[in-house]
Amino acid sequence: MRPALLFCIILFTALTSWARTITVDDDGFADFNNIQAAINDAANDDLIIVANGTHPWHCIINKGLESSADAFVR
Numbered sequence: 001m002r003p004a005l006l007f008c009i010i011l012f013t014a015l016t017s018w019a020r021t022i023t024v025d026d027d028g029f030a031d032f033n034n035i036q037a038a039i040n041d042a043a044n045d046d047l048i049i050v051a052n053g054t055h056p057w058h059c060i061i062n063k064g065l066e067s068s069a070d071a072f073v074r
């Protein structure tokens with residue numbers, strides 16, 4: 001019984017601690033169409049990838065995130 005419980009705890013921890021990759025593109029085909037919405041939804045250590053283009057917003061980043069611009073191909 002104990003090995004099974006330990007396995008479940010390890011599996012749950014591994015599955016819930018992975019960072020997500022969130023995409024932003026105001027032309028569609030992304031998770032969000034503006035940067036602030038992506039920041040608001042992100043958790044610490046998530047990666048936000050912003051598509052090439054003009055994004056005329058001021059953003060407030062109040063958590064530990066990684067960001068990259070123009071780094072993904074449609």
